Amino acid sequence: MKVLLVKLSSLGDVVHTLPVVQDILSAHPGAQIDWVVEKSFAPLLSPLVGAGLHRVIPCELRRWRKSPLAAATRAEWKIFKSLLQAEHYDAVIDLQGLTKSALVARLASVTATGKRYALANQTDGSGYEAPTRWVADVAIFIEPHIHAMQRSRVLSARALGYSLPPAWSYGLNPALAQSPRTKFAIKTVAFVHGTSRANKQWPEEDWVALGRRLAALGFQIALPHGSDEELASCERMAAAINLGSEGRPTTQAVIWPRLSLDALTQQLAQCAGVIGVDSGVSHIAVALDLPHVQIYNFDTAWRTGPLPGTAGGHQVSVYAQPAPTVQAVWDAWMSCAPTDAQAQSVV
CATH class of the missing domain: 3.40.50.2000 (Glycogen Phosphorylase B;)
Structure with a gap:
């Protein structure tokens, strides 16, 4: 056939x-x-x-x-x-x-x-x-x-x-297993902050607050981008996250180079998880079976977000208007994060 x-x-x-x-x-x-x-x-x-x-x-x-x-x-x-x-x-x-x-x-x-x-x-x-x-x-x-x-x-x-x-x-995972892969620190959480619609974005200051919490657990924060505008946002967020919550500089937030779609998929596949807005790259995280929190400013997660029970419950969506709080996203991440991250939880 x-x-x-x-x-x-x-x-x-x-x-x-x-x-x-x-x-x-x-x-x-x-x-x-x-x-x-x-x-x-x-x-x-x-x-x-x-x-x-x-x-x-x-x-x-x-x-x-x-x-x-x-x-x-x-x-x-x-x-x-x-x-x-x-x-x-x-x-x-x-x-x-x-x-x-x-x-x-x-x-x-x-x-x-x-x-x-x-x-x-x-x-x-x-x-x-x-x-x-x-x-x-x-x-x-x-x-x-x-x-x-x-x-x-x-x-x-x-x-x-x-x-x-x-x-x-x-x-995707069986197919990627046949492709060359970059050796990569697995304790990395990617922030998929970019989206084609401004009203789907999450505030930069919230990404920074979330990034600092994850950095306190020893995670590296990866910031992918697909445009000059998103790169500028990455630079602002990385600088703020790396300043640290107490003013002590760190190098926890890193900006990925602009990657082709296949290379980006391979990089995401090697992360500990992904937190992102409603975007195509976030949906790739779902397809890769990664721990994932998807952020919604509109009540449309039923149509495009992780399905209830998907991947054993380690993929969830968070919805609120005008946008979910940092605490709500943090709680969602801790509910689906790798076990070692949950054991080290700090708020």
């Missing part, structure tokens, strides 16, 4: 779709699975090639639509179509539910008995556009109130006719 998954963006949505690959392989061990994704997110999937995925087909629809008639765009589009249509699929599953994903699904080639599957309806809190069902051979209704990860899993199971496994796997 040859299956094409269409999930183009964004990073968090791509992460939430990862268990679909493992579900399909569990039900159809010999399945050949390809995935169309925006080029910027393809590095996240690259470790899975040969370890669950057959091909990752990158596209740049976000960039191409800015200059659709440019010679470079037309040339790149031609190459993309050639890659997309190199196989004939038994099933093409549009897991995005948008016009752009419907276009990709329509362009893909299917076998004589192959079908295109898509969402028949919008689910709570998600985007949805009608063309996704217009071009599908089979549109599948999904319960409106459903977690983002479960939505993709349910759609794929109903499309391919298998029972949804009660447990799930993202497949």
Whole structure:
């Protein structure tokens, strides 16, 4: 069986779709699975090639639509179509539910008995556009109130006719185990403070207060960044954390260099845990099965946060408006932190 998954963006949505690959392989061990994704997110999937995925087909629809008639765009589009249509699929599953994903699904080639599957309806809190069902051979209704990860899993199971496994796997850890890894101090907690939406951010002074508490337990604080603005924030936070709560300088907070998505994933995998806002990188922490606290200023954790009982309870979300307190995040971290950290707890 040859299956094409269409999930183009964004990073968090791509992460939430990862268990679909493992579900399909569990039900159809010999399945050949390809995935169309925006080029910027393809590095996240690259470790899975040969370890669950057959091909990752990158596209740049976000960039191409800015200059659709440019010679470079037309040339790149031609190459993309050639890659997309190199196989004939038994099933093409549009897991995005948008016009752009419907276009990709329509362009893909299917076998004589192959079908295109898509969402028949919008689910709570998600985007949805009608063309996704217009071009599908089979549109599948999904319960409106459903977690983002479960939505993709349910759609794929109903499309391919298998029972949804009660447990799930993202497949990242086995894939990363086959890749070269940097030797890294394991007693590190990464602060995923950056997000594309300002109203999802947590105050810098709260990150500093939390960082000082963790430093008192002997943890190193890692500060990743993906933009110049986030780097400036890292520099301010690192300086304040390293000043220490009593004015004694430390070197507990370190700023990571700007990393590619695959390198960032490998670095996160070697941490003791991650504390972060609602962002794609935080969702990677969930996929890596790390102790993790996800911070929400909006009551949307039910849809995108760690599922209740996920990973034995060592991944939790914290919600409050206008934002959770430092104490609430600290308490959540201590509830899921490594045992040695809990034993050394100081407040």
